[in-house]
Amino acid sequence: MSHKVLVADDSGTMRKIIIRSLNAVNVTDITEAGNGDEAWDCFQQDTFDIVLTDWNMPGKTGLELLKCIREVNKDVPVILITTEAEKSRVLQAIQAGVSDYLVKPFEADALRAKLGKLVGVAT
Amino acid sequence: MSQKYTPVNVEYINPFLTSTLSVFRTMLNTEIERGQLYLKGHHKPDHEVSGIIGMSGKAVGTVVLSLSKEVALGAAEAMLGEKHDEINADVVDVVGELTNMIAGSAKAKLEQFAMSISLPNVVLGKNHTVAFPTGVTPFGIPFTTKWGEVCIDVGLCEKMASTEAGAAETPEEVSV
Numbered sequence: 001m002s003h004k005v006l007v008a009d010d011s012g013t014m015r016k017i018i019i020r021s022l023n024a025v026n027v028t029d030i031t032e033a034g035n036g037d038e039a040w041d042c043f044q045q046d047t048f049d050i051v052l053t054d055w056n057m058p059g060k061t062g063l064e065l066l067k068c069i070r071e072v073n074k075d076v077p078v079i080l081i082t083t084e085a086e087k088s089r090v091l092q093a094i095q096a097g098v099s100d101y102l103v104k105p106f107e108a109d110a111l112r113a114k115l116g117k118l119v120g121v122a123t
Numbered sequence: 124m125s126q127k128y129t130p131v132n133v134e135y136i137n138p139f140l141t142s143t144l145s146v147f148r149t150m151l152n153t154e155i156e157r158g159q160l161y162l163k164g165h166h167k168p169d170h171e172v173s174g175i176i177g178m179s180g181k182a183v184g185t186v187v188l189s190l191s192k193e194v195a196l197g198a199a200e201a202m203l204g205e206k207h208d209e210i211n212a213d214v215v216d217v218v219g220e221l222t223n224m225i226a227g228s229a230k231a232k233l234e235q236f237a238m239s240i241s242l243p244n245v246v247l248g249k250n251h252t253v254a255f256p257t258g259v260t261p262f263g264i265p266f267t268t269k270w271g272e273v274c275i276d277v278g279l280c281e282k283m284a285s286t287e288a289g290a291a292e293t294p295e296e297v298s299v
Contacts, residue, residue, distance in 0.1 A: 010242065011220040012213065016203060056223070056242060083227020086234045103231075105149035105224050 003119050004029045004047065008039035008065065009054040009081070014104075018052055018081065021111045025119055036060025040068050048076060050118055055082035055089075063096055070097040077118055081111075129258075129283050135233060136160065136262050139186065139277050142228035143266060146221060151201040155273070158265035166252050166261065169274040170194070172210065173246045174222030175253060178230065180238030184279035185255050186229070188222040190271075197270030210247060219243035225275065236281070256280045 005027055009015050015032050022030055031046065033039035037059030043051065051069065055062035066078050077099040084090075085103045093101060102114060140157060147155045168189035176186045190198070192210060198221060199214040200206050207214050222243045230238050246253075255261050255278030264275040 011216055011223070013202060013216045013220045020204075056227075056240065058242065083224055083231070083240075085228070085231035088234070088237075104227065105146045107149055 002029055003027050003049040004031070005050045005052065006031050006033065006039060006042055006046075006048045007052050008033040008036065008057065008062065010035050010057045011054070014054065014081070017108070018111065021108060021115055024112050025116045027115070027119055036062065036065045039065050043069060051076060051078045052081055053078065055080055055084045055093075063092060066093065066096045066098055079114070079118075081106075129281055133160070133262065135182075135279065136264070136277050138229035138232035139225065139275055140264050142225045142232070143188075143264070143273075143275050145228060146224045147266075147268065150221070150224065151198055153201065153269055156267045158267065161263050161265075163261045163263045163276060166255055167250060168253060168276060169263070169265075170272065171247065171249045172218055173251065173253065174218040175244045175246060176222050176226040177241040178226060178238045178279065179241075180236050182233070182236040182238060182279050182281045183256060184259060184277070185253060185261075186222070186226045186278075187253050187261075187274075187276040188218065188225060189274045189276060190218065194268055194270040194273055197268070215245045215247075218245050 005022060007015055007018050007030055019030055031042050033042050035058040039053060040060055053062040053065055062080050069078055079100045079102060080093055080098050081102045083104045090101060100114060102111060144155060147153055168187050170189045170191045172190045172192060172195045174188040178184050195210060195214050195218055196207055199217040202217050203213060226240050230240055259278040259280045261276045261278035266273045
């Protein structure tokens with residue numbers, strides 16, 4: 001099964017690293033967004049199987065994007081990839097309906113393993 | 124009551140040291156060696172490339188990742204897996220993201236200050252100056268990497284409930 005993934009991060013570097021990891025688990029149908037507003041526009045205009053988003057971005061933050069998504073879609077996996085590691089922040093994300101959480105900095109293997117699990121590919 | 128500020132204790136600088144070691148090890152796959160922490164007598168970063176992030180909450184201030192061009196290019200190659208010969212938008216983005224990770228990781232270890240971080244800015248050019256909060260002398264944490272020298276400048280002040288001698292009325296806007 002092919003997966004369609006939305007990647008939202010204002011850093012082109014982070015988008016490249018995430019896309020490299022997605023490619024490693026055979027995911028190539030990827031839409032990139034450089035800020036939260038752009039990501040929300042993409043989400044409204046298309047159907048995605050997975051959303052990977054940063055927290056601190058111009059426009060909508062990743063948390064705001066997550067809340068918008070959850071108003072219209074309770075099921076799509078949304079993973080926050082962020083430096084926001086405080087318990088209070090993680091709790092906010094859980095309350096908003098985040099599916100999983102990856103704290104920056106991270107080992108490439110950790111991201112690949114998480115993505116592989118999501119798309120059903122052994123890494 | 125007006126808000127007062129006082130420089131944070133040196134013990135709060137340690138999270139920036141450990142987060143820098145961790146970010147270079149994890150994201151750039153390289154071990155770096157720390158030098159001696161010191162108080163900077165000026166607000167000029169040591170090198171020509173600066174990643175700058177403002178922090179605000181119960182403490183406010185600025186964090187600077189200062190790199191030479193050689194270190195910035197080496198870090199970009201390690202992070203992106205592609206070689207760049209000059210400082211360009213991709214290299215600038217790498218410096219911004221490294222600064223974001225260092226400040227963000229340190230912030231998570233300073234939860235008592237309930238801080239938020241700004242989006243990173245990157246400034247290029249020799250002898251530029253970074254403004255820190257009034258009355259704050261930044262700490263410099265030098266590191267040696269395989270590409271050259273790096274320095275993290277941290278200038279933070281803590282909000283005080285009441286007036287204390289030497290505490291500033293308000294911090295200056297963080298600007299570059």
